[in-house]
Amino acid sequence: SYELTQPPSVSVSPGQTARITCSGDALPKQYAYWYQQKPGQAPVLVIYKDSERPSGIPERFSGSSSGTTVTLTISGVQAEDEADYYCQSADSSGTYKVFGGGTKLTVL
Amino acid sequence: QVQLVQSGAEVKKPGSSVKVSCKASGGTFSSYAISWVRQAPGQGLEWMGRIIPILGIANYAQKFQGRVTITADKSTSTAYMELSSLRSEDTAVYYCARAGRAGTGDAFDIWGQGTMVTVSS
Numbered sequence: 001s002y003e004l005t006q007p008p009s010v011s012v013s014p015g016q017t018a019r020i021t022c023s024g025d026a027l028p029k030q031y032a033y034w035y036q037q038k039p040g041q042a043p044v045l046v047i048y049k050d051s052e053r054p055s056g057i058p059e060r061f062s063g064s065s066s067g068t069t070v071t072l073t074i075s076g077v078q079a080e081d082e083a084d085y086y087c088q089s090a091d092s093s094g095t096y097k098v099f100g101g102g103t104k105l106t107v108l
Numbered sequence: 109q110v111q112l113v114q115s116g117a118e119v120k121k122p123g124s125s126v127k128v129s130c131k132a133s134g135g136t137f138s139s140y141a142i143s144w145v146r147q148a149p150g151q152g153l154e155w156m157g158r159i160i161p162i163l164g165i166a167n168y169a170q171k172f173q174g175r176v177t178i179t180a181d182k183s184t185s186t187a188y189m190e191l192s193s194l195r196s197e198d199t200a201v202y203y204c205a206r207a208g209r210a211g212t213g214d215a216f217d218i219w220g221q222g223t224m225v226t227v228s229s
Contacts, residue, residue: 001170031213035153042203042222043153048215086153090214095167097143097214102152 002026002091004100011106018074020103022087025068032070033088034063036081037102043086047072074105082107110135112142112204112220119226125192128223130204137185138162140208143216144178144189148200158207159187194227201225 004024012018022032032050035043045054047063050070060075070089074081087100115129130142143158157168161180168176172191180187187204202223205216 033213033215035216037153042219043205043216044219045215045217048217049213052212054212054215054217084152088153088155088216094214096169097155097158099145099153099155 006100006103009104013108020072022100023069026092030090034072035086037084114220114223117224127190130187132185138182140206142187145203146200199227
């Protein structure tokens with residue numbers, strides 16, 4: 001079955017830039033989406049269609065795509081950004097959705 | 109603003125079934141896709157399947173084929189996920205999530221609050 005690969009963890013100091021990658025063979029054909037999840041809470045959409053930001057999401061969150069890899073960038077990381085981040089996309093047909101394994105962002 | 113409200117926590121015996129509901133309030137329901145996503149304790153998110161109520165068509169992740177059934181009742185704006193032959197590994201929080209808002213592609217833009225299902229003898 002189709003898989004998306006993320007690093008298990010990323011650590012940054014406050015004010016630095018965090019980059020979380022997500023790799024998958026179908027990413028050139030299918031959009032990627034990013035979700036933030038804090039303990040005990042439902043996920044929240046932070047990026048859609050590779051690089052679009054929903055209303056209410058701070059400008060420091062951005063997304064990009066290059067070939068089989070998409071990247072979530074958080075510029076000027078704040079303590080409140082500490083959370084798990086998941087990429088999500090679909091297989092080449094678009095029907096079957098898939099999540100990456102998740103990346104724990106630690107703000108040092 | 110649309111909200112998805114899920115049914116309460118469940119405790120089930122191995123081998124039994126569970127049915128979780130997800131009711132949409134405050135907006136339209138039928139024209140969107142409703143997916144079910146689960147998260148085992150300390151683990152990541154796992155897509156189980158989805159339904160498009162206006163079409164009545166459901167798709168299931170291969171892992172759950174034959175064991176999960178997703179349905180929708182348009183008259184009550186409620187989606188259901190039934191998982192059978194439960195085992196301890198099915199202990200998880202189960203979320204419903206909406207996708208298909210115009211301009212957002214297939215983004216899961218609205219999530220239910222989650223339903224804890226515990227499978228224990």
